[in-house]
Amino acid sequence: MSASGQSTTPDAAQSGLHAPPPPIPQVSGELITTRRVGAYHHLTFVAPGVAELARPGQFVALAVGGDTSANLLRRCFSIHKVSPSGTYGGTVDVVVAARGPGTRWLTDLSPHDEVNLIGPLGRGFPLPTEPVPCVLVGGGYGSAPLFWLAAELRERGCHVEMVLGAATMDRLFGVVEARRAADGVTVTTDDGSMGVRGWVSTVLPDVISRSGAEVVYGCGPMAMLRSVTEIATAQGAVAQVAVEESMACGIGVCMTCVMPVTDKDGVTRMARSCVEGPVFRGDRIRWDAFEDGRCRVPEDAYGAASMGGH
Amino acid sequence: MSGMAEVTATGVRGRPDVNGATDLASEGAIKDASDSASDLSIDMSVDLAGMALPNPVMTASGCAANGRELHRFFDIAQLGAFVTKTVMANPRSGRGTPRMAETPSGMLNSIGLQGPGIVEFARNDLVWLKSVGARVLVSIAGNTAVEFADVATALRESPAFDAVVGVEVNISCPNVANRGLVFACDPLASAKVIALVRERLPRNIPIFAKLSPDVTDIVEIARACVKAGADGLTMINTLLGMVIDTELLRPQVAGVTGGLSGPGIRPVAVRAIWQVSAAMTEGRFRTVPIIGVGGVRTGDDALQLVAAGASGIQVGTATFNDPSAPMRVSGELAAALQDKGFARFVDAVGIAHTRLGQR
Numbered sequence: 001m002s003a004s005g006q007s008t009t010p011d012a013a014q015s016g017l018h019a020p021p022p023p024i025p026q027v028s029g030e031l032i033t034t035r036r037v038g039a040y041h042h043l044t045f046v047a048p049g050v051a052e053l054a055r056p057g058q059f060v061a062l063a064v065g066g067d068t069s070a071n072l073l074r075r076c077f078s079i080h081k082v083s084p085s086g087t088y089g090g091t092v093d094v095v096v097a098a099r100g101p102g103t104r105w106l107t108d109l110s111p112h113d114e115v116n117l118i119g120p121l122g123r124g125f126p127l128p129t130e131p132v133p134c135v136l137v138g139g140g141y142g143s144a145p146l147f148w149l150a151a152e153l154r155e156r157g158c159h160v161e162m163v164l165g166a167a168t169m170d171r172l173f174g175v176v177e178a179r180r181a182a183d184g185v186t187v188t189t190d191d192g193s194m195g196v197r198g199w200v201s202t203v204l205p206d207v208i209s210r211s212g213a214e215v216v217y218g219c220g221p222m223a224m225l226r227s228v229t230e231i232a233t234a235q236g237a238v239a240q241v242a243v244e245e246s247m248a249c250g251i252g253v254c255m256t257c258v259m260p261v262t263d264k265d266g267v268t269r270m271a272r273s274c275v276e277g278p279v280f281r282g283d284r285i286r287w288d289a290f291e292d293g294r295c296r297v298p299e300d301a302y303g304a305a306s307m308g309g310h
Numbered sequence: 311m312s313g314m315a316e317v318t319a320t321g322v323r324g325r326p327d328v329n330g331a332t333d334l335a336s337e338g339a340i341k342d343a344s345d346s347a348s349d350l351s352i353d354m355s356v357d358l359a360g361m362a363l364p365n366p367v368m369t370a371s372g373c374a375a376n377g378r379e380l381h382r383f384f385d386i387a388q389l390g391a392f393v394t395k396t397v398m399a400n401p402r403s404g405r406g407t408p409r410m411a412e413t414p415s416g417m418l419n420s421i422g423l424q425g426p427g428i429v430e431f432a433r434n435d436l437v438w439l440k441s442v443g444a445r446v447l448v449s450i451a452g453n454t455a456v457e458f459a460d461v462a463t464a465l466r467e468s469p470a471f472d473a474v475v476g477v478e479v480n481i482s483c484p485n486v487a488n489r490g491l492v493f494a495c496d497p498l499a500s501a502k503v504i505a506l507v508r509e510r511l512p513r514n515i516p517i518f519a520k521l522s523p524d525v526t527d528i529v530e531i532a533r534a535c536v537k538a539g540a541d542g543l544t545m546i547n548t549l550l551g552m553v554i555d556t557e558l559l560r561p562q563v564a565g566v567t568g569g570l571s572g573p574g575i576r577p578v579a580v581r582a583i584w585q586v587s588a589a590m591t592e593g594r595f596r597t598v599p600i601i602g603v604g605g606v607r608t609g610d611d612a613l614q615l616v617a618a619g620a621s622g623i624q625v626g627t628a629t630f631n632d633p634s635a636p637m638r639v640s641g642e643l644a645a646a647l648q649d650k651g652f653a654r655f656v657d658a659v660g661i662a663h664t665r666l667g668q669r
């Protein structure tokens with residue numbers, strides 16, 4: 001497999017008594033810019049220590065509502081980009097869709113407001129060791145981490161194609177940036193308001209075969225990641241997808257963000273998407289377990305047999 | 311730092327009989343305290359039924375996994391004790407998702423006790439906890455009273471057992487042998503579990519029964535557990551709750567109901583600790599230490615539970631908001647007590663019971 005790459009965030013949490021993993025920064029991040037981008041908000045925080053460590057595909061967990069907030073759970077966002085040494089010191093950018101009280105609080109912030117920020121968290125996208133062609137697929141603002149990934153891939157000599165899809169034009173994120181970041185860009189919208197009318201899956205088979213892609217990276221809604229995985233696998237490419245699952249803590253202690261993932265020994269476990277993901281090989285995710293906004297535990301999953309009574 | 315050091319989530323802050331200096335003037339001191347509690351001269355040590363701890367603050371079971379994750383935020387050996395995720399006999403996948411819903415000042419969870427099982431726990435997690443020098447309070451459970459006892463036996467026989475300072479018996483799970491009725495809702499079933507676990511563990515390892523608040527009379531359950539040999543009590547477990555997703559008009563968590571936790575349930579914890587503490591003082595049963603847990607986010611929150619009768623404190627859901635919360639709460643509690651003139655933590659335990667006349 002060409003995308004086996006280096007491990008981007010060694011997480012010795014799973015590897016017993018090896019060298020201890022490094023501390024994770026927790027900082028009070030000052031918001032320096034906030035701007036609307038279509039249906040989304042693009043926020044830049046000063047986050048010393050976070051930017052320097054971050055890799056594409058990793059995320060940050062933001063506390064919302066201030067110190068006495070009744071919304072205790074952190075909101076997790078894929079890192080859009082980092083600037084380790086800008087005017088303000090290290091900065092971290094995220095893209096937020098205001099959907100609930102926590103995200104609305106974030107998008108209502110003004111410059112100089114502070115947000116408690118933890119990161120970088122999770123395992124990022126593995127990079128190919130050879131300069132193979134790659135396709136990067138983003139659904140809605142799921143495209144946020146892909147531009148940074150594209151830059152790293154091109155630095156390694158990879159040909160990079162991007163496919164951006166959304167329901168409508170205002171829900172696309174980063175079309176202009178994509179044209180700078182990638183060698184080729186294909187846009188789809190459900191309503192045809194921009195690019196090809198249809199889904200990313202409408203155009204993806206052709207983009208893969210045209211570019212000879214060996215790795216397909218995806219970030220977006222679970223249903224899209226499933227079809228990206230199916231299409232990539234059918235064409236002999238490896239899918240690496242950053243999953244979307246609601247998290248309470250983002251750091252691996254709450255056990256809420258799990259999904260069934262098969263390991264290299266063929267055993268399916270309920271893996272935490274925050275520390276074992278958010279990037280998984282697409283063909284390792286048990287897509288058959290997802291249905292109607294829920295995910296059940298496959299009967300053959302490790303430990304499923306002892307779940308009677310609870 | 312987290313910037314959370316000055317949080318006071320309760321309304322107690324403005325109460326006239328509380329020394330105003332604790333609020334804003336001492337903010338700096340509280341922050342310093344969370345960075346280096348050693349600056350404080352107050353003696354925070356406590357002996358919980360033979361479990362000698364340098365300070366009373368612990369993680370809460372199920373809110374800290376088994377230590378490795380939080381160890382990237384602070385040294386877990388600095389905690390009074392590290393409380394593990396409840397371990398049962400066999401590996402468990404846990405339930406499907408969604409597993410949680412956010413609630414006002416808290417959350418509802420339905421994880422299903424996902425875990426490695428006692429064999430893997432003993433071989434891997436406990437060995438690691440010992441390697442970093444943590445004092446470990448192991449939370450155990452079973453589908454039957456016998457399974458509880460078997461887990462205790464396997465724990466006792468594990469190679470890193472010397473890292474274990476106590477065992478917390480999570481009796482808030484369904485008893486398969488009695489139509490799934492939760493052990494902690496039945497004094498007889500609770501007593502049976504406690505008696506079986508007690509006889510499987512060495513005398514120098516105290517066992518704490520973790521009680522559910524979802525009972526008519528928590529004093530009755532506490533009494534049954536203490537009479538059966540519990541060396542202490544942990545109060546409270548989550549409250550059974552439910553959230554409906556109003557977009558889909560169906561239960562939000564896959565398990566339908568779930569455990570409610572967080573600052574929203576703190577008054578229930580304070581009440582339960584108060585009632586059981588009062589019953590012990592009245593001599594209704596033997597006095598044993600109470601570990602208070604439920605909605606602690608700040609040192610001031612912890613102080614409420616302490617004043618109601620808790621001599622240990624666990625920080626649970628707040629850890630999801632602030633991974634360093636257990637250490638921060640420890641520092642804030644020490645600073646708050648010192649500020650109020652206490653020389654020793656233990657002198658504040660249950661103090662509110664002596665001040666009823668001052669209402």
